[in-house]
Amino acid sequence: MAYTPAALKAELNERGWRLTPQREIILETFQNLAKGEHLSAEDLRDVLKDEGEQVSLSTIYRNLKLMARMGILRELELAEGQKRYEINQPSPHHHHHLICVRCSKTIEFKNDSVLKAGARTAKKSGYHLLDCQLTIHAVCPTCQRSLLPV
Amino acid sequence: MAYTPAALKAELNERGWRLTPQREIILETFQNLAKGEHLSAEDLRDVLKDEGEQVSLSTIYRNLKLMARMGILRELELAEGQKRYEINQPSPHHHHHLICVRCSKTIEFKNDSVLKAGARTAKKSGYHLLDCQLTIHAVCPTCQRSLLPV
DNA sequence: AATAAGTTGAGAGCTATTCTCAATAAGGAA
DNA sequence: TTCCTTATTGAGAATAGCTCTCAACTTATT
Numbered sequence: 001m002a003y004t005p006a007a008l009k010a011e012l013n014e015r016g017w018r019l020t021p022q023r024e025i026i027l028e029t030f031q032n033l034a035k036g037e038h039l040s041a042e043d044l045r046d047v048l049k050d051e052g053e054q055v056s057l058s059t060i061y062r063n064l065k066l067m068a069r070m071g072i073l074r075e076l077e078l079a080e081g082q083k084r085y086e087i088n089q090p091s092p093h094h095h096h097h098l099i100c101v102r103c104s105k106t107i108e109f110k111n112d113s114v115l116k117a118g119a120r121t122a123k124k125s126g127y128h129l130l131d132c133q134l135t136i137h138a139v140c141p142t143c144q145r146s147l148l149p150v
Numbered sequence: 151m152a153y154t155p156a157a158l159k160a161e162l163n164e165r166g167w168r169l170t171p172q173r174e175i176i177l178e179t180f181q182n183l184a185k186g187e188h189l190s191a192e193d194l195r196d197v198l199k200d201e202g203e204q205v206s207l208s209t210i211y212r213n214l215k216l217m218a219r220m221g222i223l224r225e226l227e228l229a230e231g232q233k234r235y236e237i238n239q240p241s242p243h244h245h246h247h248l249i250c251v252r253c254s255k256t257i258e259f260k261n262d263s264v265l266k267a268g269a270r271t272a273k274k275s276g277y278h279l280l281d282c283q284l285t286i287h288a289v290c291p292t293c294q295r296s297l298l299p300v
Numbered sequence: 301a302a303t304a305a306g307t308t309g310a311g312a313g314c315t316a317t318t319c320t321c322a323a324t325a326a327g328g329a330a
Numbered sequence: 331t332t333c334c335t336t337a338t339t340g341a342g343a344a345t346a347g348c349t350c351t352c353a354a355c356t357t358a359t360t
Contacts, residue, residue: 018326018337041316056340061317068287069251075287077227081348082316098271101219101280109271114264118286121248121259127288130251134284136268137218137225138277168306168357191348206309211348231317232347 002031003072011070022055026063030073030087036108038076038084071130079104088131091115096133100140152181153222161220172205176213180223180237186258188226188236221280229254238281241265246283250290 008027009019029047033039039047041060048055064085068075074088078099094115098107111134118132158177159169179197183189189197191210198205214235217223224238228249244265248257261284268282 013327016337020326020338022339054340058318058341059339062338065317096271098275098277100277107275107277111267111271114267114284117261117264118284121246121261122286122288125248125257126291127248127250127257127286128294129286129288131287132284133287134264134268134282136272136277136279137281137283138272138279141276144278163358166306170307170356172308204309208310208349209308212307215348 003027008072022059023063023067025053025055026060026067027072030085033086038078038086040082040084042082044085069130074131074133076133077135078106094132096135098136098138100143101137102139102143102146105140105142153177158222172209173213173217175203175205176210176217177222180235183236188228188234190232190234192232194235219280224281224283226283227285228256244282246285248286248288250293251287252289252293252296255290255292 005019005024005027008023012019012023025048026044029044029051030039041057041064044060044064045055045057048060064073064075064083067073068085071088073085076084076086076097078084078097091112094112095108095110096114098109100106114134115132118134119129122129122132155169155174155177158173162169162173175198176194179194179201180189191207191214194210194214195205195207214223214225214233218225218235221238223235226234226236226247228234228247241262244262245258245260246264248259250256264284265282268284269279272279272282
């Protein structure tokens with residue numbers, strides 16, 4: 001089922017890049033994440049530290065970006081101010097996000113026809129698809145009732 | 151057709167806020183933007199300066215955020231490192247973005263069924279819809295051919 | 301016209317992210 | 331295996347987009 005370290009190595013080497021312990025650990029960490037969880041760079045650093053794996057923030061930032069550009073991770077902006085990452089999974093697990101712009105409460109939802117429409121659009125323009133994100137910005141029921149401004 | 155200054159004033163006052171010349175100018179500027187154009191905070195500052203309207207960056211940042219949260223503007227992340235804004239238009243003009251993660255070349259496309267699916271999803275969860283963005287991250291044909299890494 | 305409260309501008313401050321570079325290690329070649 | 335080239339890492343400095351602070355000013359209301 002899962003994308004293996006060997007597959008990661010093959011894909012890296014194909015482009016002249018290398019498999020390092022750090023990259024392997026990062027991939028594994030995201031694969032073991034509970035459904036619906038996503039990590040910021042600092043989150044990942046802390047998770048790794050808890051597991052006794054020290055990886056520098058520089059390396060984490062570099063590899064999150066790299067793996068997103070390879071299509072292995074998805075780069076999400078669920079709340080203001082920091083990017084979060086999660087494994088980029090194919091169709092039955094692929095999902096989108098509904099986000100409250102005030103409190104950042106996020107709901108995941110699936111919609112295969114949107115994914116298909118995205119893939120079709122990319123193909124039509126000759127683009128190689130990496131990730132397809134339907135992001136809905138809205139105000140959640142609680143914040144609609146709140147008296148706080150904005 | 152367009153959202154008028156009076157409508158902006160009404161909507162602001164309703165929430166206890168005020169219509170200022172700066173807010174009116176910002177709205178007008180986005181309404182006069184060519185189709186497919188979007189501005190970063192600094193872009194907007196420069197455009198306004200060229201028109202002889204000096205508005206501080208603080209004010210610009212504040213109002214871009216405010217108007218996005220009101221649903222008047224859409225906040226886009228088309229390239230790394232900075233947010234861009236455009237008018238949030240309804241159905242016949244509403245569109246999505248296909249972005250090359252390497253060179254940031256962006257193609258706009260329309261898909262009403264995606265917009266409808268987004269609206270339906272928000273409603274189902276009781277969220278008040280502000281904006282619905284299908285963002286496709288991909289590699290454009292030119293960058294696929296390029297020998298540059300990543 | 302007076303008043304209360306929201307807004308602006310200038311610059312300081314913040315912080316997520318990127319950059320720099322010496323030390324290290326991966327992968328291919330011999 | 332060993333060597334060699336070159337990608338990668340780690341630590342900290344640097345960058346930059348954005349937010350915060352606060353006095354001065356405006357807006358909307360009475």
